[in-house]
Amino acid sequence: MAEDIILKPKTITKPKLERPKLYKVILVNDDYTPREFVIMVLKAVFRMSEETGYRVMLTAHRLGTSVVVVCARDIAETKSKEAMDLAKEAGFPLMFTTEPEE
Numbered sequence: 119m120a121e122d123i124i125l126k127p128k129t130i131t132k133p134k135l136e137r138p139k140l141y142k143v144i145l146v147n148d149d150y151t152p153r154e155f156v157i158m159v160l161k162a163v164f165r166m167s168e169e170t171g172y173r174v175m176l177t178a179h180r181l182g183t184s185v186v187v188v189c190a191r192d193i194a195e196t197k198s199k200e201a202m203d204l205a206k207e208a209g210f211p212l213m214f215t216t217e218p219e220e
């Protein structure tokens with residue numbers, strides 16, 4: 119019967135469109151990878167210019183780490199793996215890490 123239909127009060131739900139978290143790719147300094155090789159990897163994998171690559175490399179060299187790029191998690195992880203694979207092939211211990219942005 120129509121009277122038996124219980125009408126639930128409608129709750130207004132906010133549309134939840136959460137922005138996907140962004141991730142930082144971080145270049146880590148070491149004592150063995152040549153500066154030129156680091157710049158080459160930054161240019162090849164992260165499409166950096168020579169100047170930007172040099173600046174990012176030098177920041178990591180001086181401070182220990184440097185942010186390379188901020189992007190979606192899968193891209194951050196794929197690119198840092200690509201970069202470390204290049205280094206591994208060449209026999210260098212160059213390391214990239216990823217971490218969520220605050």
Ligand code: TYC
Binds near residue numbers: 145148179
């Ligand atoms: N410290 C290295 C050297 O003196 C160069 C280098 C810079 C290595 C940045 C890694 O993330 C790095 N040859």
